[in-house]
Amino acid sequence: MVETRIQTPSARSIQLDVPGWPGNIAGQHLDVRLTAEDGYTAVRSYSIASVGDGERIELAVDRLPTGEVSPYLVEELRAGDQLEVRGPLGTYFVWHPTDTAPVQLIAGGSGIVPLMAMIRSHETSGSTVPFHLLYSVRSPRDVFFADELRALAESPHLRVTYVYTRQAPPDWPIAPARITTAAIAADAFSREENPVAFVCGPTGFVETVADIMVGLRIFAPLTIKTERFGGK
Template identity: 35%
Template sequence: MEDVVPTVTTWSTGRIIEKELPRPDQVRLRLLVEDRQHHAPGQHYVIRLRAPDDYTAQRSYSLASADHEPLVELLVERLPGGEVSEFLADVAEVGDVLEVRGPIGRWFVWDRRTPSLALVGGTGVVPAISMLRAAAHLRRPDLLRVLAVGRDPASLPYRDELARSGATLLYTRHDAGGRAHGAPTAEEVRPLLDGVERFFVCGSPRFATLAEGLLAECGVEPGAVRVEQFGASG
């Protein structure tokens, strides 16, 4: 359903239907969420863990799934000392039930109508995957362009799906396609700007700062850019 952005969400439960470890430091979960609400590309869910003594820990994770898909898909980066991410990667099993709340978010949301560019890095590619799947479902892949940056092909989440969608893939520590490794440049961003009205930046604080600088160098107005950063502390 287009343009449905819930403003109020309550805690619910999600049963783990599928669990994959694409890499030792990543876990992909697909959940069947009770009383699931429609979501827009770019929104996220919160997962809450509760100990027997009622101590709780919670963490937000962007949605990779599009709204039309039957399961809620999350990609979690396993962080050393991360209470939630280590549990999800090392302890949680298919069939387990988790406390979840979502979808959440109104700012970093693609309306599925506005021609947009997602400039994303590392696990910041996750909301771009939701956007790409939504665009494909609408049969309007022309509405979204993606430039995804990773250290190398092996560490870039959803690399194959991104490549199939026509995304531009760049690597900071790996030579590929005749391009020497290194950070993206304004010259690589400019060809993607024609006709774009909105820009989504997602990644680490360092990546977000770089991406915002590149867009500014290309003449993009700051008001057209929406930024979402992630980090170990959430």
């Protein structure tokens, strides 16, 4: 492990040097295995925020209060520590720079991580496919990759829109509220553009958003790809 960076009050990003890492496509995940001194192990999957061929990869992990692995990664892990990882994994929830359909991204909280890899892949590949990101967060300080997103949103090919659920910036025109049909409809492409969508976040969030998206009849159901975490 090379470096960590605070992303939000409960999350940080982790840079890893992985000798022999074969590179990864945007949206893939990996398994992290921790081993205690008595041999006890715990494995969890994390989305990869970075993309491309290098051997340095980036994860971003939100601490789950009752979690076993995420509190260690967020609070304990130090530069120089070693981690066992396996991956990259998954070939479904992925975006390729050669894809041509307009892309609607919708993230809830730390669900931004695999979508960030897609945004980075879009940027570094020079793709001019239109990307819309609708990003639901509790408050402005809960935004992952805030500075980078601000810079990337200068691109004419990426639009970033925030939904604040608990606390909005002082001058924000909309009172804090959970994501609505109106917010999704306002950010969406038209059906004629044949968009595809990637939705990632907590289970309840993804269920709500995906149901709204099907109801809008803009997306064919099989073009909405989802990734959920947590129970209900």
